Structure formats: structure tokens, C-alpha cells
Amino acid sequence: MKHVIFGESHGNAIGVVIENPVPGIELDWEFINSEMARRAPGRSSLSTSRKESDNVEILSGVYEGKTTGTPLCAVIRNENTRSEDYSKLMNTPRPSHGDFSGSIKYAGNQDPRGGGHFSGRLTAPLVFAGALAKLILKQRKINISASISKVGGIADPSEKDIENVITEARVNNDSVGGAVRCSITGMPAGLGSPDFGRNIEGIISQYMFAVPAVKAISFGAGFGFADMHGSEANDPFIIRDGKIVTETNHSGGINGGITNGMPVEFEVAFRPTPSIGKAQKTVDISEMKETEIEIVGRHDPCIVPRAVVVVEASAALAACEILGV
Amino acid sequence: MKHVIFGESHGNAIGVVIENPVPGIELDWEFINSEMARRAPGRSSLSTSRKESDNVEILSGVYEGKTTGTPLCAVIRNENTRSEDYSKLMNTPRPSHGDFSGSIKYAGNQDPRGGGHFSGRLTAPLVFAGALAKLILKQRKINISASISKVGGIADPSEKDIENVITEARVNNDSVGGAVRCSITGMPAGLGSPDFGRNIEGIISQYMFAVPAVKAISFGAGFGFADMHGSEANDPFIIRDGKIVTETNHSGGINGGITNGMPVEFEVAFRPTPSIGKAQKTVDISEMKETEIEIVGRHDPCIVPRAVVVVEASAALAACEILGV
Amino acid sequence: MKHVIFGESHGNAIGVVIENPVPGIELDWEFINSEMARRAPGRSSLSTSRKESDNVEILSGVYEGKTTGTPLCAVIRNENTRSEDYSKLMNTPRPSHGDFSGSIKYAGNQDPRGGGHFSGRLTAPLVFAGALAKLILKQRKINISASISKVGGIADPSEKDIENVITEARVNNDSVGGAVRCSITGMPAGLGSPDFGRNIEGIISQYMFAVPAVKAISFGAGFGFADMHGSEANDPFIIRDGKIVTETNHSGGINGGITNGMPVEFEVAFRPTPSIGKAQKTVDISEMKETEIEIVGRHDPCIVPRAVVVVEASAALAACEILGV
């Protein structure tokens, strides 16, 4: 199941084409909409005030409520766009945003309104695709769940911690980063390969780094392995309920690039939103001189709460690729 | 430039096919052999005592000392194999090794001698391929260098630290993990994409997770982003020597999945070698009962020192893919 | 430049996503619409009476009239659909149509209205993508042109021949096949490879067999080579205007899978439209008994005239892939 995301934040529409979905999957719209709602902005004081209805329109690939197996195109129209917020940014690239690198790649032709194609808004069709993937995985008893593992330096934060950290960042015209951990349960053992391009860690990484702002990924004990001895790190094989499992899961369910039947566990780090209200140094490209920028407009001080479902969606798509469906 | 690694630790040979190398690259054997030597075992008391000559034979794709541009096959014959060390492991999978997951994937047909196809020995042809990639990159003024960032819990260790840590692990029949940081300088801005499958972080990850024992990767500040505010994390644009650069490089040279002209910087974590002499719990598969295993044979208590050049090799191959050569 | 076509004949819309177009290409709508018109039905008595406005809406990837370089989604809404024509076909697969093979692949979930995803109507977004590809190629002085080489058994037919053949087929509730030849001029020498997956003939074939009803392709002298001696077939090298060219072009511009600088020339055969009014034998699947079918509805007795621009579009997309743009 391959997918292509398209769209710009303030263009006509954003969307996704899922090239070869499993046929016969019933689109459970209650579930899909609940997944979309988990990502939607404007739900609380913690996220951007932009309102989006995010109504998904199916253009193809669905007949009588079920996937046909032919390419499925889903689009979400853009509404409530305010392109005037961004007009003066064209010559002064926002630090750590895709403005500068993108202007070189696209030879200055990219859509500068909002984040354009770089916008976090493009995770909406990704969540749709992930919801479909979850419906496929559900039939195979595979479950995916993610949660916030860190926000603004606080590990395993409570709801109150998250609110405090984000409110403080907003008040200071700043933003904060965080991390999300994810678990895929029910994956059969024996999938993947030690070989380039086919190992489980590499496949999942491809999906995770396609999520805007993700800058790191670790499997199982991850960077913690650098502090461990083999005798601590190794996961002993034991028998439980007549099945061979491992006593611990430091390997994150993967040995030699291949699933071992334990939950596939990984964590991804999100950088703080680069768009902040504080004055920042940048360069006026047209005049080639240093200047300052203060970014106005609607921006999440922390995308991590909304990113949880995006990580799950990407994990679901990765799991489908790993399963070969 | 695509590549395929083949071989088993105790089979006839290991090797690599580089499918479509840049034509006309002179094979600088002094350089290639020095790269191979950086990875070779048996050089010091710190690594496995297995001696390998690692003589590379070119079967195709080279004419009069230069790459032809057609598929280049390089092979290294296996010598000094001791298959008897491993014979009883077949029914008792080594914890955290690919024995168990591999036996399911390959339906029990994998070569059980040594690590078989999972062996770290397969990094030898990878280093050869990386050396060729470095020769290509050198013409484009792109340089790659890696170093040990952590070993056995010690950050930025000295040579003495490394020796102590590894010696202690050997004495205890144990092993230790570590981490390697890598920098690619000279990459032009504007390469990559925010899109799935084409972003720089995703491409580099594919190459890194194909290195045995790598379990995590971070770009720039990586997991440190989870502790940062945007105002700290953002890299301000400034002008230096008439060029637009960033004052810091927390982004690791990548914004929006696209190179920004700064050094591409990342770090990878290596798990401790799973093969340790200490007794470990495992399962006798044929009898489906729990048992113990003590792994004998030649094993590195820490692969990190030898892995530095492997990370560089993989980074060089990734850089070639990113450049489209 | 990769593309994905989506849609069903009688669904909401058909369309295409062009994943990574060259940025900065101005969409010349006069040209694009003229290309769309070359394919559009209902223009003459020779083709299906279905009227389609085929208005292309751009959802993404275009800003201020130019490609941004990010994924471009173009959609065409379906109008004038008559799904009742097709309702009884579900259990009686139309001979030589995709009904039977598709029902197995898609486990009975495909959209049965019209040709569904198999419909020739999906060539409309293909022509749009091809028009964009031609605009890219034009900047590189590469030109593509195709023409009818055969229709209903008549080689190199005149307009009058074509009209007669098709009218006769319509009157008889039948259809006729034909062939289209295509030439790509201006392709630089040295592109392609003898290797699997990269040779010019293989790449062009992938694009041509994705056109519905194409069943054969030949390059240069094609099947005529089977009747020739090497001394006739070989293309002698000569010098013209200071350039090395070949005196003849039996090779169709390709030697060893690589362009030689001569026009890339090929011919494709189209099967007769399988949907004919005449009674045909088929099977009632639900009752597993043999029966007859008479297909009613709007069908071209010959798609070849409308297919010329589709072949050009596919050739343009293939040329972009070959050029690596």
C-alpha cells in the first residue's frame, strides 16, 4: 500500500492518493473522523487557533462504502486561509523552517503561503491514510498506539504538565519540542530482512522522517544501548503460554532487521515548532544583509499533542508495507 | 549508485555489487586498503582474534584501473573459518541475535555458521563500496568523517577510556554498546524533499539501519530537541564570507527534509554485541524448553571502534544517492 | 517525474498526481486544453457519444500559474454518467474486458459502473500529465509526435480510410483495432543502460502498456528484424553536418538499451475495443452456466484516433523519466 501526499497549506486542497489499498475494506467513518479529530487544530487553547473542518471527500477508489483496491484519492479543501499573514516572509527565510532550503530546491517556485507544502497541515491526509491502514491492520489483529514520552524536557508528562509547558511557551512567544513513543503489537515474527532497504528499522524510519519536525528515532533501548552491557541489553528467550517470547524487549521487537514477534517499539523526537513570535536573526535575501524577523500568525507552540495520531498513522502505513499489504 | 551486499560469514565469499557506479573513477587501492584496514579485525587486543586478509578481488566493472560504469562486483574470500564453534547453536537461539527471527523468515534455511548473513563480517564489502563512494565524493569536494561519541556509557571517550571499557567487558565475558557521530561536509543546499521516501533524514536512515547493531539515529540536536525551546533550537541565518549560513547547526544541515548547505550531522547508537560469553537464558526450540547458553568463539566485546569506518562508508553511499550519482 | 492516475469512469472524479514535477514550468492552458481536446470523445460521429467537458482543476503544486515542484494534483469531475447502462454486467463478464480478471484481483470490490478504473476515460488525466511533460521537454528541444499507422487492417490509412473503417464497424455493432507509431526527436545520445530496469525499450514499454488496449510494441524495424539480414538491418555510422549519425534508423534510436542520438521510434498495437454490440458468448458467474451478452451503451468502435495523443502523452512521460527530470 503506497501513498502520495499532495497539497499546500493555503492552496485549493490537500490530499492523498493511496495507490493500491487492500480491496473490500469498509470505510468506518466514525473511526476515521475520530482519528482526524485527534489531529485537528483549534480544539483547545493549546493549539493553533486556525479552524479547519477537515472534511474528507473521496474522489476515487471507494464503491458502496468499501475500498475497491484501485487508487483511492481523498481530498480536504482548504478553508479559513489567511495568506496575508505570510506575504513578507518571502525574502526573509524563517530560521529552521523549509523556506531557505526549499527555495533552492524549488528554484523559488514553491508556494510561500503558510508553510506551503511543508505545512504541518499536510498531516491531515496522512492521518486519513493511517486510519485506513489501521482498519486493514485491525483485521489482522495488529494494534498501534502512541503517547507523549516527553514535552519541553519533562519525561512522561501528565496532562497538567503538558498544559503548563505549552502555556508557558505561548506566553513567551516561544515553542517547545518533545517526543512520542509508539508500539505496534501483533506483528508476526519473521518479517523484514537484514538487507539494505528491507530491514524493519529502515522502513519505519522512512515513514517517521516523512512527518514534519521529526529529527530522531530510536528502537527499543535506542541510544540507551550506548550505556549498556550486552548482559543487560540482551533479551533472554523464554517460554510463556507455549510460545517463545523474550523476557525483556530492549530490542524493540526487532533482531537482525527482522521482527521477532514482540511488540515493535520505537520513539521519535520532535523539534520545537520553528515558527515563534520572538524576534530572530535572519537574512534579507534580496539585499543580502542580516536582519530580524518576528513571525506573526497562528502557530502551535507545541505540535507534540497533535502529533501522537500522526505517528500512529505513519506507523500503520509502515506496518502495512512490512506486511506486504 | 545502488549496491547489494551478499555473503555469509563462513561461506565461500562475501562481496558487493555496485549496480551503476560513476564511470571513470580510478580505484585508489592505497586508499581503499587503508579504509578496509580501519574495519579489519585482529589488529589489536580490543577486537576479535579472527584474522582476515580481506583481499578484495574485482570481478567486473573495472577496466584499466577505472570504473567502467557497468555493475562492479567485488568479492572477498572467506578464510580462517571455524564452523565448529557454532554447531550447537542451531536449536538454541542466541538472545538478541538474528538466530530466532531469521529462522522464521528463512524457514530454517539460513546458514547457521557464525553469524551467517547477519555477521558483522559483511561490513567488509560495505566498507569497500563506501571507499569507492568516497572517491566519487572527493571529486565533488564532499568529505565524510565519523568518530566515537560514546562507548560503554562514557561520552566523548579518550583512547584510554575506550581501551579500559572494552578490556573490562572482555574480562567479564561481556560486551558494551556505544555511539558514533558523523558529519558530511560540502553537500550542496537544495537536495532532498519533504516528501515520503525522498527526505534526507529518511534516506540516511535507510543506510544506517542496514549496518548491523545500529538501533537509533538522530540528526542535529536529535532527542535533545525534546528538551529545547524554539528560541534555542532554531538556527539563525547569518552572512559569512558573502554566503548565507546558519549561526548554529542544531538542524544537522537539514530543514524540511532538504539540505541547507550546512554540514549534515547525525549520530547513531550501536547495541552491545549480542554474542557474549556469560551464561544467558534461551530456549531449546526442538524440545520447547527453557535452557541456558554460553557462547564461545571469537567475538568483539565492542564493535564501535571498528564501526566508525562502516558508518562513514554508509554515509558516503547515502550521499551518492542524495546527489543522484 | 513520477505520476499516479486515479479514478473510475462513473465515480466522483478522475485525476492524476505528478509527484515531483520540474519546478517553474508555466502551465500553458491553451496548449493543455488543445491536447485534452485531441483525446476528448463526442467530437465526431466516429467516437462515443458521451459528452465530457474534461475541465481540469488543479488542487496542488501550482502557484501563480507555474509548477512549484511539489506534488501536483489535477482532477476532472465526472459528468453525464449513465450507470444504469452497466448494471446487469456484474455477473456476466464482458469478453476480453477487465471484468473477469479484475473481479478476481479486487475480490469483487471493483466499481462495475462503466469500465470503472479500467475505463479508457482514465486516459484524460494521462493526457494532462503528458501535456505537462511536453512543456518540460519543449524547453529541452525534445519533440514527440505520433500518428495512426494502421486501422482495421489498412496500413498508413487516409482520413477517409479511417472514417470508412470505423463507420463500417459501428454499423455492424463491431469494433476495429489499429496501431500508432511514435517518434521522439531531440533525445541526447547516451541515456539508458543495457541493464534490467534501465534500458530505454523497457522504460518506454512500461509507459505504453499502461495505456488501455495496447498489446504490442516494437522499436525501429521491430518484428521486421525477424526477416532481415544483419547487413540490411545494421545502421551504418556516417557524418552529417559535423555530427555522427546513422544512415538508416532500423534500431529506432536505441543500441544496447541506450539512446544513440537518432529519433527514438516505436509502434504500438491497439486491440479492437472489447465492448461491442454484437451478441457474444460469456458465462453467468452466479449460476455457473454459459450465456450470451449484448453490450449496450456508448462505445467507440475504434479508439485508435483518440489514442494518438495518449501515446504521445505516455511517450512524453517516458522521455522525462529517461532524462531524469
Added chain:
Amino acid sequence: MKHVIFGESHGNAIGVVIENPVPGIELDWEFINSEMARRAPGRSSLSTSRKESDNVEILSGVYEGKTTGTPLCAVIRNENTRSEDYSKLMNTPRPSHGDFSGSIKYAGNQDPRGGGHFSGRLTAPLVFAGALAKLILKQRKINISASISKVGGIADPSEKDIENVITEARVNNDSVGGAVRCSITGMPAGLGSPDFGRNIEGIISQYMFAVPAVKAISFGAGFGFADMHGSEANDPFIIRDGKIVTETNHSGGINGGITNGMPVEFEVAFRPTPSIGKAQKTVDISEMKETEIEIVGRHDPCIVPRAVVVVEASAALAACEILGV
């Protein structure tokens, strides 16, 4: 099951890496060697006098006589090379050979000895890979067989016809082309797709055009469709032995890019060997003046008899890809 062919006609060795073969396939060497023998030169007066033992050495991916599932590398050492035959060809490209196009692609670095990487000799490892594919297909009751459909203009030639045509060509220092038809029986219905890159015709074409000298391919009635009416061309569905089949097979077992359960049938055309003894016009590149060339050395006047097994091998590899094994 992906494969990569490597090697040059007069280099150290030729070979193939099969990246991810089905594990547990026993290498039936009697069968493999008989397949290799069908392709081997020097067996009769009809083919090149070059003797090759074509001993296959397995470097990896086989353990205790069976495929492990890890990359299998097989090499054939080159013997009996006569590089002096070819030395003066470097500046005078052989008409319709890959000399000229290749020298541009490879910037003059290709191996000029013999056909180098363009040599028909590289079909030897292809036949090995095909033999392995056939062993995999045999377990699935899929059978592949090809035969000469034309040689030197004679359709469905007898052994005597073939001998006469080829002998005449040799006597005249000339060569002749031909065609091979191939049938794959036992393929399940429902494989493939109408979509770009996944349709059966496109996949098989990729494999066939990777065979040196193939210049055309047709499925079922192929170019004959251009002379047919739909009422003749369509394959009526009927019931035989309780199964739905088609009465005729003009579609070559493929409808809408998807297998329909009937034999997959296609024909490929081979150009005459470009290397002929007769004097031919060419250009002296170093002096940029027109000249003549007389090719000496060992060349088949007709490769078609030896190509039959090569077509089968490529079809077997294609069938494995289509089956997803």
C-alpha cells in the same frame, strides 16, 4: 526475487546476484546444467566457435545445497578470451552495436574487449537465475516453454530450415534475425494491475528488453489485433471442466493488465547479430572521418536458437515477480 547481472565478456568473471530468493529451494544441478547447456556456444556448427565451460560457482546464499533466502551470488569465470580480436574497434564503432551509444553513456570508460558488458555472454548468468526461478515455479505448477517462431524470414521453421538459413548467413559473412514465442502456463488469475508499473505486459516487457537484441514484444494476437474486428479478437468465456476459461486466447492470458488464468503468451523479435564479417560503413571517431569496418572474430550468425532458453529464463524471473516471490 530481484536480480542483478554483472560482468564483461573478457573480464575476470560474469555473474548474478539474486537478492531475495525463496528460501529452501534445492539447487537441482542436473537441471541447472542442462539449462546452461541449452544456451552454451560451441555446441554445433551453427553457433560461435568460442568454447566456454560455463561452470557456475556459488559464492553465497546456498547452504547444504539449498537456497538460504539471503542474496545468492553465482559467478562464471571467463576463459578462452581473445581480446586481441577487438583491439582496433575502439575508434570505429560497430554499426548497431552498443559501442557508440555506450561510449557516450560511459564517457569512454567501458570495457571494449568483446562486447564488454553488452555481450550476449551475460545471458549465461541470466539463464542460471532463470533455472532457479523455474525450480521455484515448478513447486507452484507453473511451466514455461519457448520455441523459435521465425528465423531469417521463415515462420515456424523446421530444424532443417534453421540450419539452412544460418549456414547461408555464415557463408555470406552475414547474420539473420528471428523471433521466439513463449508460453507461461499455470499462472493464477487475478495477478497484475491496470496501473502503471504493475501491469503484466509491462512487467514482462521489462524482462524481455533486458535480453540483448530483443526489439519488439507482442502479447496474444499482438500486432495482429490491428487487422481484427472486436468480434474476432474477443475471447468468449466458456465453462470447461467446471472452470471459467476463454474459448480462444487472443488476449494472451491478460485482460486489463491482469492475468485471466489462461496461458500468458507472448512473442519477442530478435534483431540479426550486428557483428558481421561483411564490410560496413562507420566513422573513425578520433579523426572524425567516414571509414569501413570488417568485423573479425567469433560471432553467431544467428543467436535465436541459443536465445530460446534465455527468453524462458527471463519469463521465469518475470513470473516470480508477478507472483511476488
